[in-house]
Amino acid sequence: MSGPPTPREGFHNYFGPQASRYREYRPRYPAALFQYLALAAGEAAVAWDCATGNGHAAVQLAEHFARVIATDPSGEMIAQAIPHPRVTYAVGKYESGLPDGSTNLVTVAQALHWFDLDPFLREARRVLAPGGVLAAWCYSRCTVDSSVDEILDHFYSVTLGPFWAKERRLVDDGYRTITLPFDELVTPPFEMIEEWSLSEFASYVRTWSAVNNLIGDRGEEPVVALELALAERWGAPTQRRPVKWPVHFRIGKIR
DSSP states (O other), X not given: OOOSOOOOSSOOOSSGGGHXXXXXXXXXXXXXXXXXXXXXXSOOSEEEEETOTTTXXXXXXXXXXXXXXXXXXXXXXXXXXXXXXXXEEEEOSSOOOOOTTOXXXXXXXXXXXXXXXXXXXXXXXXXXXXXXXEXXXXXXXXXXXXXXXXXXHHIIIIISGGGSOTTHHHHHTTTTTSOOOEEEXXXXXXEEXXXXXXXXXXXXXXXXXXXXXXXXXXXXXXXXXXXXXXXHHHOSTTXXXXXEEXXXXXXXXXX
């Protein structure tokens, strides 16, 4: 068993090769989250979304900010990014391309666990205007119902256990173990909810980095076995069922 690839410094291109699937089958963040961010930032002129992926967060930020700079180290992800007239996409790790003190908000959605924090925080400090805020959030394991959750939890923890990169523990901990040099704000609770069919749910599971590592090591069989087990408990394949994720938030003003 080869297990997950050896982590590299900085970002990991675990998702670039499946950028189109990632764009289509990742859950969307709640609108209330971005309303809260706009209020927390104080001024809604410019936001930088670092590690934007396909731009899921960036386009929602653009509903509240006059201009959004969205960067990602994966050219495949940027090529599949969701277009929006107020979002400017660019390929880059921790380079925003913004002037000093020009940004009201810096965001990282479901990606901080891959970061080399020092260069990212240097850039965030440089570009944030006085009173600007840094926000990072993640979502952990989803739930459907006890019957489906039982199968999925076993697959997540046991089958995929050796194939998760070590950084995944930071997500499971809700980012609470990441030390961030800011004066933290207390946030209201947020939850993501999607109404998905069985095929949509299975496609989402296939976007997990550990699933792709598993397929590379063992082939499709374990994933197909999961999909068959899910089918036995889902009901009609076309039945749309609520899928829920808790959102874990860290937000504050950098010291």
